Amino acid sequence: MSLVNLRVNGVTYPVDIEMGRNLSGVLRSEVGLTGTKEGCDDCECGACMVLLDGQPINSCSYLAAQAADREITTVEGLANGDEMHPLQRNILAAGGVQCGFCTPGMLMSADALLDRNPDPSDEEIKIGLSGNLCRCTGYARIIQAVRATAVELNVSP
Amino acid sequence: MTVTEVTAEELPPFVRADGPDKVTGSGRYTADLTLTGMLHAAFRYADVSHARITKLDVSAAREMPGVLAVITDADVPDVHYTPVIADRTLFARDVVRFEGEILAAVAATTPEIARAAAAAIVFEFEPLPVVSDLEAAMADSAPLVHENWDGYEISGDTIRDRNVATFSALTKGDAAAAMASADVVVSSRYVADASHAAPIEPRAIVAQWEGNKVTIWTSTQVPYDARDGVCETLQLPSNQVRIIVPHLGGGFGGKCGFHFEAHIAALAKAAKRPVKLVFSRYEEFMAPDRRREGMIVDITTGVTTDGTIVAREAWLAIDNGAYMADAAFFPQLAAMHVAGPYKIPALQIDANLVYTNHQPSGSVRAPTAPQGCWAVESHTDELAAAVGMTPVDFRRKNLVATGDEGPVGQTYDEIGLLECLELAVTSAGDESALGENEALGVAVGWWPSFAVPAGAYAKMQGDGSVQVITGAQECGTGAVMTLRQIAADELGIEPTSVELVYQDTAAAPQGPGATGSQTLLNHGRAVERAAREIAQQLKELAADRLEAAPADIVLSGGVAAVTGTPAVSIPLSELAAEAAGGDLLLGSASAPVPEYPTLQGSQCVGDQGVASWLAPQFSCHVAKVRIDPDTGVARVLEVHAAHDNGTIINPIGAHGQVEGGILMGIGQALTEGTQYGEDGKQRNAAMLEYKLQTIADAPAITTQFVEIFTPDAGPRGSKGLAEAPNVATAAAVSNAIAKVAGQRVRQLPMTAERVWTAMQSSSDEGGAA
Ligand code: FES
Numbered sequence: 074m075s076l077v078n079l080r081v082n083g084v085t086y087p088v089d090i091e092m093g094r095n096l097s098g099v100l101r102s103e104v105g106l107t108g109t110k111e112g113c114d115d116c117e118c119g120a121c122m123v124l125l126d127g128q129p130i131n132s133c134s135y136l137a138a139q140a141a142d143r144e145i146t147t148v149e150g151l152a153n154g155d156e157m158h159p160l161q162r163n164i165l166a167a168g169g170v171q172c173g174f175c176t177p178g179m180l181m182s183a184d185a186l187l188d189r190n191p192d193p194s195d196e197e198i199k200i201g202l203s204g205n206l207c208r209c210t211g212y213a214r215i216i217q218a219v220r221a222t223a224v225e226l227n228v229s230p
Numbered sequence: 231m232t233v234t235e236v237t238a239e240e241l242p243p244f245v246r247a248d249g250p251d252k253v254t255g256s257g258r259y260t261a262d263l264t265l266t267g268m269l270h271a272a273f274r275y276a277d278v279s280h281a282r283i284t285k286l287d288v289s290a291a292r293e294m295p296g297v298l299a300v301i302t303d304a305d306v307p308d309v310h311y312t313p314v315i316a317d318r319t320l321f322a323r324d325v326v327r328f329e330g331e332i333l334a335a336v337a338a339t340t341p342e343i344a345r346a347a348a349a350a351i352v353f354e355f356e357p358l359p360v361v362s363d364l365e366a367a368m369a370d371s372a373p374l375v376h377e378n379w380d381g382y383e384i385s386g387d388t389i390r391d392r393n394v395a396t397f398s399a400l401t402k403g404d405a406a407a408a409m410a411s412a413d414v415v416v417s418s419r420y421v422a423d424a425s426h427a428a429p430i431e432p433r434a435i436v437a438q439w440e441g442n443k444v445t446i447w448t449s450t451q452v453p454y455d456a457r458d459g460v461c462e463t464l465q466l467p468s469n470q471v472r473i474i475v476p477h478l479g480g481g482f483g484g485k486c487g488f489h490f491e492a493h494i495a496a497l498a499k500a501a502k503r504p505v506k507l508v509f510s511r512y513e514e515f516m517a518p519d520r521r522r523e524g525m526i527v528d529i530t531t532g533v534t535t536d537g538t539i540v541a542r543e544a545w546l547a548i549d550n551g552a553y554m555a556d557a558a559f560f561p562q563l564a565a566m567h568v569a570g571p572y573k574i575p576a577l578q579i580d581a582n583l584v585y586t587n588h589q590p591s592g593s594v595r596a597p598t599a600p601q602g603c604w605a606v607e608s609h610t611d612e613l614a615a616a617v618g619m620t621p622v623d624f625r626r627k628n629l630v631a632t633g634d635e636g637p638v639g640q641t642y643d644e645i646g647l648l649e650c651l652e653l654a655v656t657s658a659g660d661e662s663a664l665g666e667n668e669a670l671g672v673a674v675g676w677w678p679s680f681a682v683p684a685g686a687y688a689k690m691q692g693d694g695s696v697q698v699i700t701g702a703q704e705c706g707t708g709a710v711m712t713l714r715q716i717a718a719d720e721l722g723i724e725p726t727s728v729e730l731v732y733q734d735t736a737a738a739p740q741g742p743g744a745t746g747s748q749t750l751l752n753h754g755r756a757v758e759r760a761a762r763e764i765a766q767q768l769k770e771l772a773a774d775r776l777e778a779a780p781a782d783i784v785l786s787g788g789v790a791a792v793t794g795t796p797a798v799s800i801p802l803s804e805l806a807a808e809a810a811g812g813d814l815l816l817g818s819a820s821a822p823v824p825e826y827p828t829l830q831g832s833q834c835v836g837d838q839g840v841a842s843w844l845a846p847q848f849s850c851h852v853a854k855v856r857i858d859p860d861t862g863v864a865r866v867l868e869v870h871a872a873h874d875n876g877t878i879i880n881p882i883g884a885h886g887q888v889e890g891g892i893l894m895g896i897g898q899a900l901t902e903g904t905q906y907g908e909d910g911k912q913r914n915a916a917m918l919e920y921k922l923q924t925i926a927d928a929p930a931i932t933t934q935f936v937e938i939f940t941p942d943a944g945p946r947g948s949k950g951l952a953e954a955p956n957v958a959t960a961a962a963v964s965n966a967i968a969k970v971a972g973q974r975v976r977q978l979p980m981t982a983e984r985v986w987t988a989m990q991s992s993s994d995e996g997g998a999a
């Protein structure tokens with residue numbers, strides 16, 4: 074066991090863990106943030122997507138120890154206090170949430186996409202979210218929500 | 231009848247009550263739960279498809295540090311269970327019949343220790359011949375999956391023989407004689423591989439005992455079925471078992487039925503601690519008894535030269551897998567899909583559900599329908615070609631319309647199937663505008679409404695807020711959210727003033743849950759009636775205060791007013807406060823079950839209750855497909871859907887169901903197929919090898935609803951909608967592929983390899999299909 078500091082959504086959590094543990098598991102148990110989901114543990118579904126120094130990663134396949142002392146953002150860190158992030162608001166308004174299990178990962182990928190490309194085309198949205206599987210929606214409403222968010226953020230950055 | 235064309239951008243915002251939980255990460259799914267003292271479970275699977283157990287020794291596992299319980303068949307009541315044919319036990323006994331059969335369950339302090347202990351269990355066996363091929367399984371000389379098949383307890387009108395688990399036949403008129411009179415006869419064989427529901431959330435269960443009562447948090451679509459399964463197998467009265475469903479991460483039928491709740495409850499009891507099970511993706515593919523069944527369809531249809539169907543004969547073999555989950559009625563259901571929504575004067579369909587040493591099959595979203603529809607609608611295009619008609623004209627001539635007699639002699643009230651055909655075809659546009667290697671494929675489909683009992687409670691509290699308590703389960707469809715709207719409309723208030731309690735068997739009255747597109751249909755009728763009872767109480771209170779007759783009071787905008795004089799009104803919150811000091815505002819209702827239509831002029835053998843269809847739901851899908859001739863890769867560019875699902879109450883939910891169903895249908899059409907090895911085991915039980923559709927694969931989808939008020943169905947003339955969109959897509963894709971490839975692809979999924987192979991044989995023949 075080793076003590077590492079995980080910095081998640083701006084808060085530092087000292088956690089005592091085996092060095093082989095994956096990040097999603099530690100976020101969900103030791104850190105206590107269960108918004109990050111696990112759909113496969115093998116880089117296949119994207120439900121576990123979080124941001125590491127702003128880059129989207131599948132946290133199921135990333136060692137927690139490697140994320141020590143870096144900035145981790147999970148879905149719990151998207152909203153600004155009680156005010157939802159425009160992506161959260163827009164994905165609901167568009168009907169892009171059904172069972173919601175893919176949603177946290179989808180939102181983190183979309184956030185990272187808009188960060189590096191504030192005005193993505195539909196094709197670019199599809200590429201940006203192609204690592205996130207959704208079994209419920211048919212995806213069109215998720216694309217619509219990302220598009221709407223881009224417009225909203227570009228009008229009032 | 232009205233046609234609604236609502237584009238995504240114009241949809242009214244109807245924000246889901248569970249939405250904020252789901253987008254902020256605050257919502258808890260079952261795997262998110264942790265209880266004090268909780269242990270972790272692991273199963274030891276047989277990992278062999280057919281074998282006699284010669285040794286099962288758990289002593290080493292029991293001795294491992296951190297292990298608190300290891301249980302096997304010897305530790306649970308001696309009960310054979312499952313509906314219709316009681317052919318299985320919770321844990322393997324003597325013989326294992328598929329790779330995912332559970333030999334033992336372990337509870338330990340960490341998941342790693344639990345898995346290590348499961349691996350330390352000694353299992354020795356003598357292999358038995360593996361039954362994998364459907365037709366071989368039906369031979370008289372075939373090895374039996376269940377040696378004692380004749381000894382199980384059965385219920386209902388169930389016809390069985392050796393490896394044939396159930397058999398149904400639909401007979402109308404004299405099909406052989408009618409066939410002999412046909413001008414043109416076309417025979418086809420279509421074979422569908424098995425596939426999976428594959429919800430993104432792998433299932434999870436947490437069980438905790440307090441005294442003689444157990445609470446089980448589980449990712450089930452059907453809390454009452456799960457409870458009944460636990461009660462039956464662990465022999466507990468139903469008031470000692472409480473099922474709670476946290477947020478559910480999708481099901482698509484894969485989480486219907488009773489699965490592993492009893493295993494975990496028994497483990498928790500043995501360990502005297504709460505126990506949690508979380509499946510890996512591999513387990514989610516391999517172990518549950520809810521796989522979409524593989525199927526062989528042999529179909530022959532006779533037509534006259536003017537394109538009128540005169541007779542149909544078909545033979546079906548459906549893969550049941552090793553045990554009866556809920557597939558007993560599949561032969562009849564599949565037979566209805568192979569009949570299709572056509573006017574067929576003479577019909578003979580024989581359908582067999584066949585035991586194999588595969589994972590058990592069960593109700594995955596519209597069971598038997600995508601495969602049956604794919605077969606019959608591909609065959610229908612072959613019929614049209616044989617008499618020189620376009621696929622659309624052939625369907626125009628033969629599809630059932632209002633007042634027509636359908637394939638089993640049932641006469642239909644107002645239905646919108648022909649309208650669906652015209653709308654979808656028109657929306658798809660002209661074939662002359664297509665690019666190279668592109669084609670449009672048309673298919674129609676249908677799906678029944680299942681009416682069963684359901685109850686609901688409703689209460690308006692002193693502050694005027696409303697709570698509706700329902701046995702419905704939200705699996706993502708949003709159908710439960712529609713129940714808020716129904717209650718709100720009855721009471722003249724906003725849906726946001728209605729809170730739902732919907733996932734707890736200790737709180738809600740019995741109901742089917744999220745299965746068979748029944749939430750709106752069955753739970754909806756109960757909620758409507760329960761809310762109506764409160765509405766009546768409010769009207770009586772208001773009538774007193776406003777000096778009018780209760781019948782003259784209308785509830786709207788949060789007030790009770792006298793009809794015609796809206797100025798004379800009183801806020802509902804005032805009435806609610808008054809009631810809180812006297813007669814409480816409580817409603818409870820159990821909706822009467824609509825009567826099923828009776829069969830006319832046809833017979834059904836081996837009837838499992840679906841020989842005629844209540845409030846059938848109709849659809850037409852047109853797919854625009856492009857094929858890369860070098861690789862055989864087919865891409866679906868557009869799908870144009872038109873649906874008759876009765877009145878649409880929640881448009882955003884309805885569109886979401888159609889779009890999601892179509893994408894699943896494209897997966898079934900092109901990539902989703904389970905491959906079995908000679909050993910009967912799955913060879914692609916992982917998402918990289920079993921490919922779901924990604925966002926990059928998503929086509930443009932247009933959806934139109936032909937809204938017909940359907941009496942004796944759901945509230946306000948509605949029908950269900952969760953499964954109907956998953957019927958016709960694969961068939962539409964098939965018909966487009968055949969046009970481009972010049973040849974039929976007769977196996978589902980129509981993978982790049984199969985399409986490419988068909989194209990080669992087509993160019994070898996140098997001709998069209
Ligand atoms: S859980 Fe990490 S990609 Fe699926």
Ligand code: FES
Pocket residue numbers: 169170171172173174175176206207208209210430479480706
């Ligand atoms: S909303 Fe269910 S998986 Fe995307």
